Amino acid sequence: MTADRTALAGARLVLPGGVIDAGRISVEGTRIAGLGGEAEPGDLDLTGYTVVPGFVDLHVHGGGGASYASGIAEEALTAARTHLEHGTTTTMASTVTGEIDEVCRQAAVLSELVEDGVLAGIHFEGPFISHNRCGAHRPDLLRDPDPALVRKLADAGRGHTKMFTLAPELPGGLESVRMLSELGIIAAVGHTDSDYEVTLEAIDAGATVATHLFNAMPGIQHRAPGPIVALLEDERVTVELVNDGVHLHPSVVELAYGTAGAERVALITDAMGAAGMGDGLYPLGPLQVRVEDGVARLVEGGSIAGSTLTLDVAFRRAVTVLGLSLNQAVTSLSTVPARLMGLGDTIGTLEAGKNADLVVLDSDSYELAAVMRRGEWIVGADRFARAGNPA
Incomplete structure (x- = not known):
């Protein structure tokens, strides 16, 4: 994947309509491009983690x-x-x-x-x-x-x-x-x-x-x-x-x-x-x-x-x-x-088209594992292996 395009797979996702146990988020540039679909080779494997909006x-x-x-x-x-x-x-x-x-x-x-x-x-x-x-x-x-x-x-x-x-x-x-x-x-x-x-x-x-x-x-x-x-x-x-x-x-x-x-x-x-x-x-x-x-x-x-x-x-x-x-x-x-704050159209929930502001938490302890803001990893990106690659 290019630097401005990535996908996170296998995580528990907290969405407006409820919680998905093993979901996929695709990110393009600064935005969430889509939610759902099957994991693909090269996706970041977030099995065991929970993703919530920033x-x-x-x-x-x-x-x-x-x-x-x-x-x-x-x-x-x-x-x-x-x-x-x-x-x-x-x-x-x-x-x-x-x-x-x-x-x-x-x-x-x-x-x-x-x-x-x-x-x-x-x-x-x-x-x-x-x-x-x-x-x-x-x-x-x-x-x-x-x-x-x-x-x-x-x-x-x-x-x-x-x-x-x-x-x-x-x-x-x-x-x-x-x-x-x-x-x-x-x-x-x-x-x-x-x-x-x-x-x-x-x-x-x-x-x-x-x-x-x-x-x-x-x-x-x-x-x-x-x-x-x-x-x-x-x-x-x-x-x-x-x-x-x-x-x-x-x-x-x-x-x-x-x-x-x-x-x-x-x-x-x-x-x-x-x-x-x-x-x-x-x-x-x-x-x-x-x-x-x-x-x-x-x-x-x-x-x-x-x-x-x-x-x-x-x-x-x-x-x-x-x-x-x-x-x-x-x-x-x-x-x-x-x-x-009047920003509900761009942040606050995990939805396609909104800013790729993500917090990744350990699913058992809820300790912070990683943070992404507008598609850029701030901390923690090195925690995750690519799907289809050795850990």
């Missing part, structure tokens, strides 16, 4: 010791590459709270990487969030969501701003949600002290995402259901969950799935620079984070500061810890976030 991360701040909030292109490239090697073939880079002009500068750098095809968009998390629920965001830099300032940041993304997280109860919050919705930018409710009623108003105004549901928002009370219940019960809302075993107890994740269903859950990393690295000290925007035993916490105050999660681990936990089906896991790690 993962899509809506919410990630960094990895590989690098941060998207650094404003340095080389760091952003390192972060993107780190997560790519763990199966995230589509990344929306997230910023953190900073001075408005500095975050605008960061957005200009990230927008160039979107134009280069490295990233798929920009997510602004902060500074328009609640002091009471700011988590790993610097309190003195927080702002009310004045629509003019929100628009300034949105415009700094040069057409590549995809999502804003804000607290709708703050002055200007609901107006900003309406404006973002009119601009075609996802308005996400997060880092909020909102109550049930205001959250419903935000949803009616156009908010469609819950930023890391349960985290950085009031809990459920029997006479004050708060934002969690409002976000879970409304079919217009996609809920982000951090399935790392630290942010959420597995039973809470199961509760969200039982209420919203896989079609409304996006599993995210919320990863900071320590993802793919070891314990130590790392920056998160203007703050310092200490990672111990893989758990990231602020040096000052000890608040959880993002995660060290990668999406291959999130997938494995979804199947082996939560007991999700392969199709449910694929839905939450690929299909739902792809659709939310």
Whole structure:
């Protein structure tokens, strides 16, 4: 086969219509050319492996010791590459709270990487969030969501701003949600002290995402259901969950799935620079984070500061810890976030004509074995023998 044409045979394929135990995928250039058919001599033999669509991360701040909030292109490239090697073939880079002009500068750098095809968009998390629920965001830099300032940041993304997280109860919050919705930018409710009623108003105004549901928002009370219940019960809302075993107890994740269903859950990393690295000290925007035993916490105050999660681990936990089906896991790690970003026609499922973004997993352990992005092997291609050839 030529370099731009290959086929993978013998793998378990997780397709939109179900799971095929021993299937074949043919790839031409950057696209999936077809699914099905008999194995042919020269095909890569993937017997014993499972192939799923490339993962899509809506919410990630960094990895590989690098941060998207650094404003340095080389760091952003390192972060993107780190997560790519763990199966995230589509990344929306997230910023953190900073001075408005500095975050605008960061957005200009990230927008160039979107134009280069490295990233798929920009997510602004902060500074328009609640002091009471700011988590790993610097309190003195927080702002009310004045629509003019929100628009300034949105415009700094040069057409590549995809999502804003804000607290709708703050002055200007609901107006900003309406404006973002009119601009075609996802308005996400997060880092909020909102109550049930205001959250419903935000949803009616156009908010469609819950930023890391349960985290950085009031809990459920029997006479004050708060934002969690409002976000879970409304079919217009996609809920982000951090399935790392630290942010959420597995039973809470199961509760969200039982209420919203896989079609409304996006599993995210919320990863900071320590993802793919070891314990130590790392920056998160203007703050310092200490990672111990893989758990990231602020040096000052000890608040959880993002995660060290990668999406291959999130997938494995979804199947082996939560007991999700392969199709449910694929839905939450690929299909739902792809659709939310408006990219469902090209990524998010294994279908002919879509990008050849593939993750290959061991069928027994679900450990990552290989990653392909747009027809190019990123890691793991040397694992597989050619059919009809000696191993």
